[in-house]
Amino acid sequence: MSQSKLKTIKGVHPRYFAVTANLLLTGDVVYLSPTGRWVWDVTHAKQFKTETSAEEAVRECQSLYANQTVGIYLIALDEAGWPLSTKEQLRTKGPSNYHHNNRNGQQLVANRKR
Amino acid sequence: MPDVNSTSINLTGIYVTDNGFAAYKALTPIRAVTVEEAPEDLDEVLNGIAEVHISFASPADGRGFSTARCLRDRGYQGRVIAVGGLVCDQYRHARQSGFDGVLISQEQAAKMPERHWLEQANRVAVNYRAQIYA
Amino acid sequence: MYHYQDFDRDFVKDRVSEFRTITQRRIDGVLSEDEYKPFRLQNGLYLQLHAYMLQVAIPYGTLSSRQMHKLADIAERWDKGYGHFTTRQNIQFNWMKLADVGDVLEALSEVDMHAIQTSGNCIRNVTADHFAGCAPDEIEDPRMVAELLRQWSTAHPEFAFLPRKFKIAVSGAPNDRAVIAFHDIGIQIVQNRDGETGYRILIGGGLGRTPLIGQELSAFVPKADLLCYLEAVMHIYNRYGRRDNKYKARIKILVQENGLAQTKAQIDAYFAQIKKTHRPLSETLLRKIKDDFALPNLSKASAFDLEAQMALSPAFARWAGQSVHAHRDENHVSITISLKKQGATPGDASTAQMRVMAELAKAYAYDELRVSHEQNIILPHVPKEHLLAIYQALQEADLAAANIGLVSDIIACPGLDYCSLATARSITIAQQIATHFEGLKTEYDIGPMKIKISGCINACGHHHVGHIGILGLDRAGVENYQITIGGDGTQDAAIGERTGPGFSYEQIIGAIDRIIAHYLAKRTGKDESFLAYYKRVGITPFKEVLYHA
Numbered sequence: 071m072s073q074s075k076l077k078t079i080k081g082v083h084p085r086y087f088a089v090t091a092n093l094l095l096t097g098d099v100v101y102l103s104p105t106g107r108w109v110w111d112v113t114h115a116k117q118f119k120t121e122t123s124a125e126e127a128v129r130e131c132q133s134l135y136a137n138q139t140v141g142i143y144l145i146a147l148d149e150a151g152w153p154l155s156t157k158e159q160l161r162t163k164g165p166s167n168y169h170h171n172n173r174n175g176q177q178l179v180a181n182r183k184r
Numbered sequence: 185m186p187d188v189n190s191t192s193i194n195l196t197g198i199y200v201t202d203n204g205f206a207a208y209k210a211l212t213p214i215r216a217v218t219v220e221e222a223p224e225d226l227d228e229v230l231n232g233i234a235e236v237h238i239s240f241a242s243p244a245d246g247r248g249f250s251t252a253r254c255l256r257d258r259g260y261q262g263r264v265i266a267v268g269g270l271v272c273d274q275y276r277h278a279r280q281s282g283f284d285g286v287l288i289s290q291e292q293a294a295k296m297p298e299r300h301w302l303e304q305a306n307r308v309a310v311n312y313r314a315q316i317y318a
Numbered sequence: 319m320y321h322y323q324d325f326d327r328d329f330v331k332d333r334v335s336e337f338r339t340i341t342q343r344r345i346d347g348v349l350s351e352d353e354y355k356p357f358r359l360q361n362g363l364y365l366q367l368h369a370y371m372l373q374v375a376i377p378y379g380t381l382s383s384r385q386m387h388k389l390a391d392i393a394e395r396w397d398k399g400y401g402h403f404t405t406r407q408n409i410q411f412n413w414m415k416l417a418d419v420g421d422v423l424e425a426l427s428e429v430d431m432h433a434i435q436t437s438g439n440c441i442r443n444v445t446a447d448h449f450a451g452c453a454p455d456e457i458e459d460p461r462m463v464a465e466l467l468r469q470w471s472t473a474h475p476e477f478a479f480l481p482r483k484f485k486i487a488v489s490g491a492p493n494d495r496a497v498i499a500f501h502d503i504g505i506q507i508v509q510n511r512d513g514e515t516g517y518r519i520l521i522g523g524g525l526g527r528t529p530l531i532g533q534e535l536s537a538f539v540p541k542a543d544l545l546c547y548l549e550a551v552m553h554i555y556n557r558y559g560r561r562d563n564k565y566k567a568r569i570k571i572l573v574q575e576n577g578l579a580q581t582k583a584q585i586d587a588y589f590a591q592i593k594k595t596h597r598p599l600s601e602t603l604l605r606k607i608k609d610d611f612a613l614p615n616l617s618k619a620s621a622f623d624l625e626a627q628m629a630l631s632p633a634f635a636r637w638a639g640q641s642v643h644a645h646r647d648e649n650h651v652s653i654t655i656s657l658k659k660q661g662a663t664p665g666d667a668s669t670a671q672m673r674v675m676a677e678l679a680k681a682y683a684y685d686e687l688r689v690s691h692e693q694n695i696i697l698p699h700v701p702k703e704h705l706l707a708i709y710q711a712l713q714e715a716d717l718a719a720a721n722i723g724l725v726s727d728i729i730a731c732p733g734l735d736y737c738s739l740a741t742a743r744s745i746t747i748a749q750q751i752a753t754h755f756e757g758l759k760t761e762y763d764i765g766p767m768k769i770k771i772s773g774c775i776n777a778c779g780h781h782h783v784g785h786i787g788i789l790g791l792d793r794a795g796v797e798n799y800q801i802t803i804g805g806d807g808t809q810d811a812a813i814g815e816r817t818g819p820g821f822s823y824e825q826i827i828g829a830i831d832r833i834i835a836h837y838l839a840k841r842t843g844k845d846e847s848f849l850a851y852y853k854r855v856g857i858t859p860f861k862e863v864l865y866h867a
């Protein structure tokens with residue numbers, strides 16, 4: 071299953087997990103917050119301590135938010151709550167060939183991390 | 185090869201044509217033709233058959249369109265009905281490939297009401313073939 | 319170029335309204351994502367990493383200035399001010415919002431454009447030689463048959479749910495600039511011994527996981543039979559192509575598993591069956607297509623002396639040396655505008671750049687532009703006397719990179735910066751390679767070089783046919799790049815050979831540098847191109863410099 075990929079990424083064990091999706095109407099990358107809302111900043115995402123609890127949240131979101139979001143899944147985070155895989159880092163920061171970051175202009179997040 | 189094999193044939197449901205929904209009434213004898221069968225081998229089998237059912241396993245599996253097309257190419261004149269997994273946006277594809285109509289279940293009808301099928305029925309006549317061929 | 323008739327226009331408008339209706343059902347929650355997704359894909363709308371991406375069809379890459387202006391307007395109003403021209407001669411917009419797409423499609427329909435069949439398991443946008451209609455070696459303009467195929471394949475009822483996508487390319491000349499040997503079907507316009515024009519058909523070529531060179535299915539299909547023959551090909555593929563495994567679902571696998579002979583026999587048998595009742599093509603349509611693709615009324619000779627002008631300005635000479643190509647009319651040339659300025663994203667053009675190119679086409683080049691599969695823009699018919707003015711305007715718009723055909727003229731797919739299927743970045747690798755060799759000032763010395771980069775095994779960046787191909791993979795969350803050498807997408811079709819284990823994101827530029835430094839040091843002279851050198855020495859010396867240095 072795809073979860074087994076999360077065991078280690080770049081040789082690092084995930085410290086936390088988060089739930090992510092794209093918004094149906096805009097396609098924006100969003101994360102589930104501790105208060106059960108969708109937020110744009112990964113550092114405001116709810117950090118799950120275990121993969122199982124994040125999986126449960128994914129299932130719950132799939133039934134609750136199937137018409138507001140597309141493709142809900144879980145990602146692995148490091149110590150600092152930052153995505154581990156290059157793909158998820160790019161999803162958070164926006165493409166690396168331009169400096170406009172993603173649609174929400176998350177320069178704040180991006181600058182802090184790179 | 186099964187010939188007139190009515191046990192595996194669905195005889196209930198809603199029959200969708202260009203006029204919309206109607207209760208399905210079979211024309212017998214019926215023969216189900218699977219997408220694995222080669223229509224080239226069926227000329228004799230279909231002799232005298234009034235209605236052919238071609239089943240779609242899922243909306244993504246378009247083999248049934250070719251089966252219907254090939255039957256028509258070979259001169260089959262009876263009624264040809266699509267059964268199974270088609271969705272309403274595929275109505276035009278079915279009609280333009282040689283089907284007379286689509287047989288759907290009550291659940292399918294509840295999800296895809298008659299007006300959705302009729303919208304697509306209006307598109308059956310819209311086809312590049314009229315512009316391309318003499 | 320082809321001008322829409324009422325039918326084409328009504329058809330596209332109807333699809334826009336259908337898109338709006340069905341998308342609203344999704345937004346209202348009547349349709350689930352699973353139900354909606356196939357429909358959105360049939361209309362060219364993908365969900366990528368950061369946003370929706372709309373892939374707009376540009377049939378055989380041909381555009382008018384009005385259409386290019388409209389693409390610029392869309393980029394400005396609904397995107398972030400740029401668009402990405404692709405290896406399918408299309409354009410993609412990377413920052414679409416679902417709620418806006420109906421309006422974008424409406425705007426496209428105003429200039430006779432759409433995004434239909436740019437995704438999904440159907441017949442995709444037909445591509446053709448980007449020098450169609452102007453190349454001196456051409457037998458016939460391939461866009462005439464490509465247009466016929468466009469109409470035939472659009473909304474074809476039988477072939478909308480194939481086992482997998484299906485790509486067709488057409489070349490009108492013996493020199494293949496349309497990569498026809500790597501398409502599901504490649505069509506080459508040929509003449510038989512009686513001087514009659516017809517088509518040579520290649521089948522089962524392709525890139526991706528299993529790269530294969532197309533094989534000859536028929537040496538000569540007469541003009542009148544082409545659509546009927548292709549119906550037979552598609553019918554057999556639709557019936558027998560594998561549906562159990564999407565990696566084995568392309569027609570190339572059917573041909574590989576059953577053999578060319580059996581596939582051909584099935585196609586021929588079905589062709590014989592349908593030929594009897596197949597209706598002849600409409601003479602009216604054929605005449606219209608012929609008229610629409612007639613050469614523009616080319617202007618008469620002028621006093622412009624290209625050689626003398628080149629002698630005056632070395633910068634202009636460098637640009638003209640790479641970007642100007644012979645035209646069948648001696649007073650005209652074709653120009654390639656580079657979308658590959660060193661450090662820029664290959665294939666991207668900003669709103670302002672699109673507008674400049676549109677205006678240049680209108681003012682100097684009979685109102686016509688082309689998108690090449692190499693992700694550049696072509697002005698196909700340019701009177702020589704306007705070359706200097708065009709060059710100056712391009713310079714002002716930052717579009718005058720003199721690098722066509724060189725090491726920085728790289729094909730790169732969107733890769734992990736945008737694409738949800740990607741396993742590694744490709745754009746940033748292209749940017750680094752281009753700036754690296756620009757810094758070394760060796761571009762001209764290296765000479766003809768085609769580097770092609772894909773961000774995953776799907777090979778949208780055509781890496782298998784790059785002189786140097788780079789394939790980005792994922793190794794436990796880390797980007798890793800495999801190199802192939804010796805690929806060739808022309809009539810001498812060849813699939814590149816893998817050098818060995820891959821390189822990390824940090825190592826790959828150094829590896830490419832070693833390959834090229836080795837070539838520069840060991841070639842017999844400047845007239846031995848990279849590809850010629852590879853053909854002479856093989857892969858071994860490259861392995862040496864890559865892994866044992």
Ligand code: SF4
Nearest residue numbers: 731737740773774778
């Ligand atoms: S090759 Fe892969 S990464 Fe690149 S555009 Fe195609 S699918 Fe996306």
